[in-house]
Amino acid sequence: MLKPNDLILLYHSENAKYLLTLPEKGELQTHKGIIKIENIFQKDFGDEIETHKGEKFYILKPTIADLEMKVKRTTTIIYPKDAGLILLKTNIFPGAFVAEVGTGSGAFTIVLANFVRPYGKVFTYEVREDFLNNAKENIKKAGLEENVVFYLRDVVRDGFLQEDNSMDAVYIDLPEPWEVVKEAHRILKGGHALISLSPNVEQIQKTFRAMELVGFVRIKVYEIFEREILVRYSGTRPKEFSITHTAYLLFAYKINKR
Numbered sequence: 107m108l109k110p111n112d113l114i115l116l117y118h119s120e121n122a123k124y125l126l127t128l129p130e131k132g133e134l135q136t137h138k139g140i141i142k143i144e145n146i147f148q149k150d151f152g153d154e155i156e157t158h159k160g161e162k163f164y165i166l167k168p169t170i171a172d173l174e175m176k177v178k179r180t181t182t183i184i185y186p187k188d189a190g191l192i193l194l195k196t197n198i199f200p201g202a203f204v205a206e207v208g209t210g211s212g213a214f215t216i217v218l219a220n221f222v223r224p225y226g227k228v229f230t231y232e233v234r235e236d237f238l239n240n241a242k243e244n245i246k247k248a249g250l251e252e253n254v255v256f257y258l259r260d261v262v263r264d265g266f267l268q269e270d271n272s273m274d275a276v277y278i279d280l281p282e283p284w285e286v287v288k289e290a291h292r293i294l295k296g297g298h299a300l301i302s303l304s305p306n307v308e309q310i311q312k313t314f315r316a317m318e319l320v321g322f323v324r325i326k327v328y329e330i331f332e333r334e335i336l337v338r339y340s341g342t343r344p345k346e347f348s349i350t351h352t353a354y355l356l357f358a359y360k361i362n363k364r
Contacts (some may be wrong), residue, residue, distance in 0.1 A: 207280035212241030322358035
């Protein structure tokens with residue numbers, strides 16, 4: 107049975123879904139009606155629960171994509187469609203040490219922390235204190251704060267605090283990522299991946315060149331599109347709106363230059 111502090115997704119439809127850390131008492135008010143928290147404690151994942159209006163919600167186990175998309179945003183975030191490819195093309199595993207530049211709202215930090223736990227760490231850097239404080243709250247809500255080390259620090263100006271050749275992966279989400287490439291090369295293990303995300307082609311061009319000069323190979327750029335398919339009794343077709351351009355993903359792998 108569910109208990110206080112459990113994280114659940116109350117799902118009625120795509121227009122009515124709520125990510126909720128269960129309090130000890132109270133009620134959840136929705137446009138479909140009110141749900142008493144005490145009634146949820148009589149349920150388990152997969153069960154249904156009704157509002158006072160008789161509308162049915164289903165209690166689902168939140169996915170990492172749910173946690174990522176439901177963060178309180180102060181910035182744009184890395185979408186699940188991009189995060190999936192990033193994870194598959196880098197060395198992320200339980201116990202990995204990874205560095206992230208540009209914490210933002212902490213959405214991708216949540217993804218990384220989930221995959222390096224229980225023994226790994228995400229070392230995430232942010233220059234704005236208000237962004238960092240918001241990210242800390244988002245990551246705490248996801249229950250992953252033990253796997254994240256936060257730094258209020260300008261990596262462009264002051265560099266990383268990690269030792270040489272100590273990181274299994276480095277992620278850059280900055281307006282001028284090329285400024286961090288040399289420092290990323292220093293802390294990254296040989297043969298491991300550096301990933302940079304940028305919305306504009308001009309950023310990719312400068313970063314690509316910086317990677318070549320510093321000592322990276324197998325440099326590739328990708329753009330991922332996502333289109334949902336609507337399945338209905340009247341006919342199956344693509345959804346009218348899809349997630350198209352969010353960012354260019356630049357992957358590169360460190361070589362040990364002599």
